[in-house]
Amino acid sequence: MSAHTSPIQGPKRVRVHHLAEAKARGEKLAMLTAYDAVTAAIFDAAGMDILLVGDSIGNVMHGHATTIPVTVDDMIPAARAVARATKRAFVVIDLPFGSYEAGPQQALETAVRIFKETGADAVKLEGGLRSVPQIRALTSAGIPVVAHLGYTPQSENLLGGPRVQGRGEAAVESLAGDAKAVEDAGAVAVVLEMVPTDVAARITEAARIPTIGIGAGPHCDGQVLVWTDMAGMTGWSPRFARRYAELGAALQQAAQDYVAEVKDSSFPDEEHSFDR
Numbered sequence: 001m002s003a004h005t006s007p008i009q010g011p012k013r014v015r016v017h018h019l020a021e022a023k024a025r026g027e028k029l030a031m032l033t034a035y036d037a038v039t040a041a042i043f044d045a046a047g048m049d050i051l052l053v054g055d056s057i058g059n060v061m062h063g064h065a066t067t068i069p070v071t072v073d074d075m076i077p078a079a080r081a082v083a084r085a086t087k088r089a090f091v092v093i094d095l096p097f098g099s100y101e102a103g104p105q106q107a108l109e110t111a112v113r114i115f116k117e118t119g120a121d122a123v124k125l126e127g128g129l130r131s132v133p134q135i136r137a138l139t140s141a142g143i144p145v146v147a148h149l150g151y152t153p154q155s156e157n158l159l160g161g162p163r164v165q166g167r168g169e170a171a172v173e174s175l176a177g178d179a180k181a182v183e184d185a186g187a188v189a190v191v192l193e194m195v196p197t198d199v200a201a202r203i204t205e206a207a208r209i210p211t212i213g214i215g216a217g218p219h220c221d222g223q224v225l226v227w228t229d230m231a232g233m234t235g236w237s238p239r240f241a242r243r244y245a246e247l248g249a250a251l252q253q254a255a256q257d258y259v260a261e262v263k264d265s266s267f268p269d270e271e272h273s274f275d276r
Contacts, residue, residue: 029222128178139186
């Protein structure tokens with residue numbers, strides 16, 4: 001596999017220091033969400049550097065309108081499946097809404113449970129300055145943390161929905177301050193979601209840790225997408241998500257063909273049946 005298709009060459013397992021080394025070399029990091037063993041194994045074999053078991057599982061797999069209803073008990077089986085199926089990628093697990101906001105002790109208890117029960121490599125949590133005590137506590141306990149800034153879905157009621165963040169000089173300074181704060185607290189990377197391209201570029205240049213963009217332009221150190229958006233599994237996807245396939249339409253066609261063949265008794269045929 002060429003350096004063009006897989007940015008981190010060499011390690012059998014991607015670790016924290018490999019992320020930092022990729023940034024230092026100017027090599028981009030590829031990240032997708034995954035929620036089960038089947039897709040995790042496919043993405044891992046494709047050369048994905050990071051797999052995120054996102055609380056987007058609430059929207060994608062559980063049919064919720066937002067990520068807010070997702071619980072730790074929802075996350076753990078999915079995270080365990082992804083970690084078991086992954087041989088190379090760095091596996092990050094979201095801390096869902098309500099599992100860390102109360103303070104460092106709650107965050108530590110949640111993250112310890114996730115680490116013990118899943119085999120994760122890191123956890124991710126939303127928020128800048130307000131989450132610094134939690135990041136420090138987890139880092140001090142040996143748990144790597146990926147921060148999440150910009151549009152933070154768990155706070156969408158406060159933000160007024162999925163809106164671009166970091167517009168206006170005051171907002172830019174606040175976002176840059178949050179990025180510096182989570183870095184200083186020990187975060188190993190930071191996701192920047194729905195941030196203007198120039199703002200994300202400024203933060204990326206200033207940061208010592210990798211920035212992972214989603215709707216934040218091409219200048220971040222890496223990119224992440226929800227895999228169902230990337231693969232065209234639904235009729236709609238966000239503006240920032242390129243559809244690399246139309247798997248939803250292909251799967252629907254396959255299901256329709258199956259229904260038709262069952263109905264007209266052409267399946268199963270002799271090839272797919274057994275003789276005594």
